[in-house]
Amino acid sequence: MSNKCRGCPLENSGYPKDETFRAAYRYKPDSIKILFIAESPPARRENGEYRYFYFDELTRCDALYREMMKTIFGEEFDSKRPKPYFLKKFQENGFFLVDAAKCPVNTLNEKKRGRLRLDNALKVISWTRSPN
Numbered sequence: 489m490s491n492k493c494r495g496c497p498l499e500n501s502g503y504p505k506d507e508t509f510r511a512a513y514r515y516k517p518d519s520i521k522i523l524f525i526a527e528s529p530p531a532r533r534e535n536g537e538y539r540y541f542y543f544d545e546l547t548r549c550d551a552l553y554r555e556m557m558k559t560i561f562g563e564e565f566d567s568k569r570p571k572p573y574f575l576k577k578f579q580e581n582g583f584f585l586v587d588a589a590k591c592p593v594n595t596l597n598e599k600k601r602g603r604l605r606l607d608n609a610l611k612v613i614s615w616t617r618s619p620n
């Protein structure tokens with residue numbers, strides 16, 4: 489799959505898209521039962537750190553991961569467990585999360601963000617249906 493977003497003005501932002509792709513791919517279920525489509529990965533933090541749902545070494549500022557896992561696994565979720573434990577369970581249940589846009593879109597206005605979401609959501613769906 490191409491790691492470029494269709495019509496994206498942020499392609500040269502330096503966002504580590506190959507890294508996010510590899511991180512997500514490790515947890516891609518063989519057969520996807522439920523696909524969650526997020527808007528885009530989060531912007532880089534002020535301290536220079538990149539956050540991402542599938543970065544499994546993150547231990548803080550990881551709200552999407554925590555809230556998703558709490559919602560899905562309920563009381564079984566324990567934020568003290570290493571992240572790979574619940575990412576693996578997420579995978580084993582056939583859940584997968586992709587971003588419509590591959591670059592953080594938070595600097596764009598709502599009109600451009602909306603267009604990027606629409607233009608790229610179908611593309612990521614077709615990627616998840618392909619065997620690899």
Ligand SMILES: [Zn+2]
Nearest residue numbers: 493496499591
């Ligand atoms: Zn992009």
